[in-house]
Amino acid sequence: MAKPTPLSGFPEWLPDGRIVEQHVLDTLRHTFELHGFAGIETRAVEPLDQLLRKGETSKEVYLLSRLQEEPGQGSDKQLGLHFDLTVPFARYVLENSGRIAFPFRRYQIQKVWRGERPQEGRFREFVQADIDIVGAGELPYHFEVEAPLVMAEALGALREIGLPPVRILVNNRKVAEGFYRGIGLEDVEGVLRQIDKLDKIGPEKVSELLVTECGATEDQAKACLALAAISGSDVGVVAEVRALAESHGAVTELLETGLTELGALVEAAARRAPGVVVADLKIARGLDYYTGSVYETVLVGHEQLGSVCSGGRYDTLASDGKNTYPGVGLSIGVSRLVSRLLSAGLAEATRSVPSAVLVAVVSEERRAASDAVASALRARGIPVEVAPSAAKFGKQIKYADRRGIPFVWFPGAPGEDGTVGPDQVKDIRSGDQVDAEAATWQPPSGDLWPRVVPRG
Amino acid sequence: MAKPTPLSGFPEWLPDGRIVEQHVLDTLRHTFELHGFAGIETRAVEPLDQLLRKGETSKEVYLLSRLQEEPGQGSDKQLGLHFDLTVPFARYVLENSGRIAFPFRRYQIQKVWRGERPQEGRFREFVQADIDIVGAGELPYHFEVEAPLVMAEALGALREIGLPPVRILVNNRKVAEGFYRGIGLEDVEGVLRQIDKLDKIGPEKVSELLVTECGATEDQAKACLALAAISGSDVGVVAEVRALAESHGAVTELLETGLTELGALVEAAARRAPGVVVADLKIARGLDYYTGSVYETVLVGHEQLGSVCSGGRYDTLASDGKNTYPGVGLSIGVSRLVSRLLSAGLAEATRSVPSAVLVAVVSEERRAASDAVASALRARGIPVEVAPSAAKFGKQIKYADRRGIPFVWFPGAPGEDGTVGPDQVKDIRSGDQVDAEAATWQPPSGDLWPRVVPRG
Numbered sequence: 041m042a043k044p045t046p047l048s049g050f051p052e053w054l055p056d057g058r059i060v061e062q063h064v065l066d067t068l069r070h071t072f073e074l075h076g077f078a079g080i081e082t083r084a085v086e087p088l089d090q091l092l093r094k095g096e097t098s099k100e101v102y103l104l105s106r107l108q109e110e111p112g113q114g115s116d117k118q119l120g121l122h123f124d125l126t127v128p129f130a131r132y133v134l135e136n137s138g139r140i141a142f143p144f145r146r147y148q149i150q151k152v153w154r155g156e157r158p159q160e161g162r163f164r165e166f167v168q169a170d171i172d173i174v175g176a177g178e179l180p181y182h183f184e185v186e187a188p189l190v191m192a193e194a195l196g197a198l199r200e201i202g203l204p205p206v207r208i209l210v211n212n213r214k215v216a217e218g219f220y221r222g223i224g225l226e227d228v229e230g231v232l233r234q235i236d237k238l239d240k241i242g243p244e245k246v247s248e249l250l251v252t253e254c255g256a257t258e259d260q261a262k263a264c265l266a267l268a269a270i271s272g273s274d275v276g277v278v279a280e281v282r283a284l285a286e287s288h289g290a291v292t293e294l295l296e297t298g299l300t301e302l303g304a305l306v307e308a309a310a311r312r313a314p315g316v317v318v319a320d321l322k323i324a325r326g327l328d329y330y331t332g333s334v335y336e337t338v339l340v341g342h343e344q345l346g347s348v349c350s351g352g353r354y355d356t357l358a359s360d361g362k363n364t365y366p367g368v369g370l371s372i373g374v375s376r377l378v379s380r381l382l383s384a385g386l387a388e389a390t391r392s393v394p395s396a397v398l399v400a401v402v403s404e405e406r407r408a409a410s411d412a413v414a415s416a417l418r419a420r421g422i423p424v425e426v427a428p429s430a431a432k433f434g435k436q437i438k439y440a441d442r443r444g445i446p447f448v449w450f451p452g453a454p455g456e457d458g459t460v461g462p463d464q465v466k467d468i469r470s471g472d473q474v475d476a477e478a479a480t481w482q483p484p485s486g487d488l489w490p491r492v493v494p495r496g
Numbered sequence: 497m498a499k500p501t502p503l504s505g506f507p508e509w510l511p512d513g514r515i516v517e518q519h520v521l522d523t524l525r526h527t528f529e530l531h532g533f534a535g536i537e538t539r540a541v542e543p544l545d546q547l548l549r550k551g552e553t554s555k556e557v558y559l560l561s562r563l564q565e566e567p568g569q570g571s572d573k574q575l576g577l578h579f580d581l582t583v584p585f586a587r588y589v590l591e592n593s594g595r596i597a598f599p600f601r602r603y604q605i606q607k608v609w610r611g612e613r614p615q616e617g618r619f620r621e622f623v624q625a626d627i628d629i630v631g632a633g634e635l636p637y638h639f640e641v642e643a644p645l646v647m648a649e650a651l652g653a654l655r656e657i658g659l660p661p662v663r664i665l666v667n668n669r670k671v672a673e674g675f676y677r678g679i680g681l682e683d684v685e686g687v688l689r690q691i692d693k694l695d696k697i698g699p700e701k702v703s704e705l706l707v708t709e710c711g712a713t714e715d716q717a718k719a720c721l722a723l724a725a726i727s728g729s730d731v732g733v734v735a736e737v738r739a740l741a742e743s744h745g746a747v748t749e750l751l752e753t754g755l756t757e758l759g760a761l762v763e764a765a766a767r768r769a770p771g772v773v774v775a776d777l778k779i780a781r782g783l784d785y786y787t788g789s790v791y792e793t794v795l796v797g798h799e800q801l802g803s804v805c806s807g808g809r810y811d812t813l814a815s816d817g818k819n820t821y822p823g824v825g826l827s828i829g830v831s832r833l834v835s836r837l838l839s840a841g842l843a844e845a846t847r848s849v850p851s852a853v854l855v856a857v858v859s860e861e862r863r864a865a866s867d868a869v870a871s872a873l874r875a876r877g878i879p880v881e882v883a884p885s886a887a888k889f890g891k892q893i894k895y896a897d898r899r900g901i902p903f904v905w906f907p908g909a910p911g912e913d914g915t916v917g918p919d920q921v922k923d924i925r926s927g928d929q930v931d932a933e934a935a936t937w938q939p940p941s942g943d944l945w946p947r948v949v950p951r952g
Contacts, residue, residue: 043816044591050539074874076851076881083506106611107557135500141898143884155562395532418530425532428599442597
């Protein structure tokens, strides 16, 4: 077999990179669980008709087939790999609606697959970390305030390993829709689709498209752009939108509802996560199932990477005809975050293996003595490996050094008179070597497990 | 959308079942890391030619195709989902051979997919947890002793949640091959294939097949069955095999090498994991790439479930023509274990959500006070959620009760004179209710997080 080459769009990390990723995953999970979200996993596959239910052909679904189809099994449903965790979660909620308690708070951290053209920060296989809160029949607005604040806390907890601060941009569909209808534009979806292009093509081109594609007058287009230009991290933004709407005689009940909600979110965010949440009236999010708050998140200083955490409120996450399940949630693009942390050299692991200690082997005949030391240390929770061979100590120390293992343990060897000398442990960074007993020795707590730290 | 139904062979757990699975995964990971194994993940897909390299058509590979193939992309390699973690690991080792240090100790916990007919304990999508040690050019025998002992410790750590004890059955290919050649049988693979059927079809049928399929005489077949009948957990087993070989004039150098190795494994296991490892000379393992030790593991009392942890030594895990990488490893069938733990009612979670505390909401106007309590508790590492609505306290307590949340927190309410009374916390199991402060109150450590316990 020739040396294989990586597959574009299917990232894999070396062991030290995986330690960074694992730390990110552990931190997210811990934060989600502190907030009472229950973890679930769903299968990787869904029936194709479910995957395409929302017309999501743009996600480039991967279809499955079997190399050897069994006879009479051809009627199996066509299956595809899930391209997000929302579609599977909606199916899971319906399938288990009688067995889960609502409102249901769940997190889900899994790989998803999209056959898109790979590029910087866009993969064909990547990890998402989602939280959602789903209700049966109803879901109070305060969950739309809570969900982004949980994500702010989760992403904020990663700052200590070198993740840049995040900015969560929020908007409310009711504000946009209420405003557009108030100024006489009925094609709300169409207008949102054009506004969504602002960052890419700029206000002039968007203005043209609003006129040619959405039937807006020049004045209506101008009003839409004026709304989209409003942003801010305090409740002043609400007054600003209202003033703009009043100047166009465009204050509607829907707009007022949306402004009340947006104001509550901005106000709570200013108190609970100061400086993180910004109301940005141009955030549109393409997906037409959002019905209230919408969220996007950028890494400050890495805005061109795109959103690393997006989501919103949907009045119909799932429905089985009898019951409707509204939900609100956000999804972190974990692989996008981790690949930036690694490629931009923002974070690194203090070593590439779990072991804090390498127990040296004096001779193969005395390997059992080294195994016994290792067992005694592990019994007290210290990660340890035993040297692969009874090579010269210099070579054994080099084995530890290559992996970043900070300590090498030398079991006491029998002297000429037959008495066994004391064990010794060497900190190979400082060269300090001291007598030690496996039953009591403890590494400094910062050396016990590999840590992830900002790269100097 | 009608109520969806589960897909056969693609298991999913409810939140309390997922807590059991997560505990199993955490325990395995912790044990592997204590032994210095570095975690990696590989992509879910491999080129089809790699997946079929060992002629593994029996694994029923799932092939991938894209719903919308881009023009000019038809030359993409045909991809399939991996059916184990060994093939991807071998590819990873070759791809990164210049960037990893050998011997390389890695664990890998991921889903794999096989399009087989689903049955009890056999799934189409399931989680495997593998450890392997791979060397560059050489790999000393002592790793063949170490690997199953790490698994014995990992599986042993699950006994406290209700997993039955395990029995690891070991054999050595060199013993079998040396013996067969010693009695004059050259078709070693063929004989192993028939011996592998012993448990299914019994010794008489196997004897017939050895004669008809492998060209054995009646005496040779009898000798093979006599070897297969030997088992034991101490070094006596080595003497027994040697005596049998001597009685057939079948002592070969290869047999002696194999017996030395097997004896060392049994001896070390008796010391380090008493009663767990049993030499069983009928263990054959179908795969023809094993070249030394082979392992299978049964749950005591659940033998009919099949092996829950298998593996062995392979002299050529990977090779790029220039270098050869020998390895030894085992793979735990995590989904098989977890599904048995759940379906046989062996283990259960103490609650279905992470939250230790539900903070009640006195009125929607005072929700911020409840949020503040929750934040204060979380800041001290206590998992908390806030009640979804300001319903009557009885209903809020019921919300906690349905999820198994042990404590409900009542923020102090302003009295008629405007002063705010003290917060109180109620243990809803005992009904005890006491004054408490969010800055200092601590739940009993056993209640902090959901635990997994044997089912009474």
